[in-house]
Amino acid sequence: MQNRQFILKSRPEYLAGPENFDLKISPVLPLKQGEARVAVEMVALSAWQGMRTKDFKNFIRPFDLGELIDCDVFGKIIETKCSDLPEGVSVVGRLGWQDYAVIKPEQVSIVSKEFSAEEWLTALSSPGQTPYLALSQVARPMPGETLVVSSAAGAIGVYTVQLGLLSGMRVIGIAGGSRKTEFVTTKLGAHACVDYKSKSFKADLANACHDGANIYFDLVGGETADAVSENLAKNAKILMVGRVSANNSNDPEWDPANMRHVWSQEATIYAFSRYSYKNLFPSVNAKIGRLLKQKLLKMHNTNFSGFENTPSILNQMLSGQHVGKVLIKYADTKGNRI
Ligand SMILES: NC(=O)c1ccc[n+]([C@@H]2O[C@H](COP(=O)([O-])OP(=O)(O)OC[C@H]3O[C@@H](n4cnc5c(N)ncnc54)[C@H](OP(=O)(O)O)[C@@H]3O)[C@@H](O)[C@H]2O)c1
CATH class of the missing domain: 3.40.50.720 (NAD(P)-binding Rossmann-like Domain)
Known part of the structure; x- marks a missing residue:
């Protein structure tokens, strides 16, 4: 099985785009004890990703050249050597622009099926x-x-x-x-x-x-x-x-x-x-979850699909072409990579 990743190739003059990222394809590695493998199903693009391609001081360090581009993802555990991360559960975490991520428990939150991938990456994030x-x-x-x-x-x-x-x-x-x-x-x-x-x-x-x-x-x-x-x-x-x-x-x-x-x-x-309010995330999500169920709060996303489109969609988002959260599907409903 192969893993596709996008890594930072060069820093942008202005807004990051396809020319600033390299596609890296490598075989997936066997898991070690205490690890699990996540198949990334959907990624959420964020304004801070564009900021981190530039080399200036901010609340979060810039990406290094050659580094995997980080972002919030929703995925499913497809293989495990960790009792805290059972196969088949859905997780969210900052796992980046890639098909498969090797994770330890502290890198993700297990999420319930009560809400959709879109809801976990937007209203509940x-x-x-x-x-x-x-x-x-x-x-x-x-x-x-x-x-x-x-x-x-x-x-x-x-x-x-x-x-x-x-x-x-x-x-x-x-x-x-x-x-x-x-x-x-x-x-x-x-x-x-x-x-x-x-x-x-x-x-x-x-x-x-x-x-x-x-x-x-x-x-x-x-x-x-x-x-x-x-x-x-x-x-x-x-x-x-x-x-x-x-x-x-x-x-x-x-x-x-x-x-x-x-x-x-x-x-x-x-x-x-x-x-600074991390301890309140669970109680805030309980309240936001109720608002979603009551349809008092609605999602407004711009949805795409296809791993290889990610860099150009980031550029479109940074230049203001889309409304709401920009989400990209990396797998179809049968789990095939797209
Ligand atoms: N403090 C926190 O805890 C926290 C948490 C998350 C994110 N943030 C920050 O919140 C900000 C917004 O994040 P987001 O994910 O919601 O991004 P976003 O608003 O979805 O995306 C960026 C939008 O900014 C607008 N824009 C671009 N250049 C602009 C300019 N020069 N002047 C005014 N507007 C411009 C564009 O919309 P228009 O077409 O309307 O220009 C573009 O769609 C980012 O700075 C992010 O780092 C802070």
């Missing part, structure tokens, strides 16, 4: 947990307050908008292009969504935030964050959750922040990482 934790543990929204969400049509944005609405907030999205702004209002139900690529962005944002933003869920930083800072309500809370504009820039140090408005509105910036 970083995309759902991040806004649930940031809103409930830090921002603590009040009904009637205004929430502004950047990258509102992205993987985390789609759950942030929905959770904000469930909290009774007035939700204003920010996204690139009319296809995405329409998606955020018509499919997610946001009260308004503003196109940051439009010439009238600043005026549109000021219009949508007429009473000021009480909470800004900042996934992108940069000029978008500056524009929102001009529309903060008194004592606003800024949840600094992501930095897509800096990640995608050739100069990640360039991340303007007009602190004048933050100061004048006596706003507070909270730098947020979901990993």
Whole structure:
């Protein structure tokens, strides 16, 4: 049996794409005692994967040249020499762009069949947990307050908008292009969504935030964050959750922040990482699971299939072509590699 993997070949000038990855094919190795083999069935692409192809300091180290590209996956144990990892169970873990992974128990979580692969990789993982934790543990929204969400049509944005609405907030999205702004209002139900690529962005944002933003869920930083800072309500809370504009820039140090408005509105910036709340993941998943079953929270993914398409789909995702979480199937329903 052979294993296909994608490894980092070179660092991108701007956004990572097929030219930056090498396909490596090698025979699968026999398992050692305490190990199990996972057949990867589905992978989830993330903005941080693009960031890690670049060589700059961040919350997580850059990929080394020649290293397997890491990412969250859903898979099934097909062979085992570990009593804690029985054959046939489904797992999620950060196992990367490959067909088969050799794992030890601490690398994965065994997941129930109560939820689908898509749900385990989205609502019940970083995309759902991040806004649930940031809103409930830090921002603590009040009904009637205004929430502004950047990258509102992205993987985390789609759950942030929905959770904000469930909290009774007035939700204003920010996204690139009319296809995405329409998606955020018509499919997610946001009260308004503003196109940051439009010439009238600043005026549109000021219009949508007429009473000021009480909470800004900042996934992108940069000029978008500056524009929102001009529309903060008194004592606003800024949840600094992501930095897509800096990640995608050739100069990640360039991340303007007009602190004048933050100061004048006596706003507070909270730098947020979901990993600081690891102990709450099980209880948060129980709550998100209930919302999924009640159909109060819905998934919005862009689905693909085929291992070899992964690098080009990453490039499309980084350049903003897709909505929601981008998922790629690596196996068909019979378990054949695709
Ligand atoms: N703090 C945490 O615990 C935590 C957890 C997970 C992820 N994150 C971070 O959250 C951020 C978003 O992650 P995600 O997975 O949800 O990504 P994403 O929003 O699904 O994907 C990136 C999106 O960013 C937008 N974008 C690209 N360049 C931009 C720019 N220059 N200015 C504004 N928007 C731009 C694009 O949408 P448009 O077409 O709308 O531009 C693109 O679709 C990332 O920085 C990630 O590292 C943080």
